[in-house]
């Protein structure tokens with residue numbers, strides 16, 4: 347993730363970057379620029395069918411047209427950006443002109459007053475109020491709970507047992523979040539756990555392989571009804587937890603911290619807790635799932651990782667203080683999130699006419715920033731499909747925004763440090779104790795949901811190390 351200040355951008359020579367940079371000349375006359383090239387598609391539905399059939403292949407086709415490519419899906423005009431400089435310009439350089447777009451008309455605005463969905467002054471006030479809760483000094487207090495929960499998972503794994511990583515990590519990250527957010531021991535196995543159920547329907551609602559995803563939420567389809575029911579139960583559960591904490595407000599959990607700030611309304615607090623549960627749960631679980639899947643296939647990497655853990659931990663239980671020394675662990679995670687970025691495409695909407703990469707972007711166009719594509723572009727990565735954590739220690743000149751698993755600019759992931767700490771501690775706890783053998787496909791089919799889910803379980807056999 348970058349912390350680079352808003353930068354001047356150069357769109358890889360496609361356009362006179364000095365013109366684009368001067369933030370005036372080009373944009374004063376966007377009409378003078380051509381529209382981006384792109385596939386024609388069918389009348390009315392545009393490229394929707396191609397997209398629904400094979401979203402990943404669809405992006406491969408788009409790339410053939412250049413670094414800025416126009417297409418239409420579900421009645422909306424999109425432009426995909428394949429150049430890091432354009433990604434940087436949109437996320438970092440002019441965040442006001444390109445606002446977050448999250449398909450709220452598809453009913454995914456499950457927490458309208460939370461950080462993900464608010465804009466302008468409301469978003470700024472919230473971000474400022476919540477930022478202190480996510481500093482490294484604050485989140486270090488969650489490190490022990492992260493390791494406790496990872497140890498619970500380790501104890502549940504029997505020698506020789508097959509394990510569905512995505513399921514076990516989904517349970518684990520939900521338990522860790524519930525502890526950090528509410529100081530509650532959530533039981534993801536409980537049939538009536540509203541948090542798990544809501545997380546599942548949100549993902550289902552964003553699954554672009556289902557044509558139902560493109561239907562409006564007011565239609566009484568079974569999926570829509572399921573979605574609304576699950577979300578109502580979820581809100582009730584969070585309200586109940588807020589009421590409980592108000593009666594006993596001295597805790598160290600995130601809810602207690604939010605209740606102590608004066609800048610947030612009751613609804614904003616509730617919607618942000620829902621936002622964190624959603625934004626921090628499957629994302630982190632997927633980061634761990636794909637990392638362990640790749641480790642299970644790459645013995646050399648797993649061995650190097652284990653050697654680092656032996657040296658740094660020296661037989662102790664992992665602690666916050668060990669984390670800065672886990673440099674190879676960090677490279678392994680970076681490399682796994684390069685190949686399998688959990689939040690694999692970001693969207694922005696142009697609030698006014700603009701020029702990006704030399705092309706006219708009319709107001710209302712939705713820009714798609716496909717991480718998964720830029721992360722494997724051979725212009726920036728040698729042997730881009732290979733899992734090679736060492737690449738992160740090599741001196742390679744690559745544009746900053748050829749890699750952005752946590753986004754960038756003012757709206758970058760607020761939970762980045764939390765997630766990184768969590769993933770490192772979980773890996774340190776588990777990889778030390780177990781060998782993993784992959785049982786499922788090493789090149790899994792991916793489902794295009796709200797996050798980058800595997801189509802089928804990612805399964806390994808776990809062997810306890812003495």
Ligand code: HEM
Nearest residue numbers: 625626629630633688689692751752753757759760761765
């Ligand atoms: C590996 C784990 C994670 C990944 C890959 C990830 C990725 C991202 C990305 C890419 C964005 C930016 C979206 C955009 O610009 O449109 C984002 C935003 C966000 N993330 Fe994360 N995230 C992770 C974990 C977490 C955790 C643990 C939390 C909370 C506890 C969290 C909370 C949020 C929130 C609230 C936002 C919206 C921030 C804003 O708009 O101000 N994320 N995340």
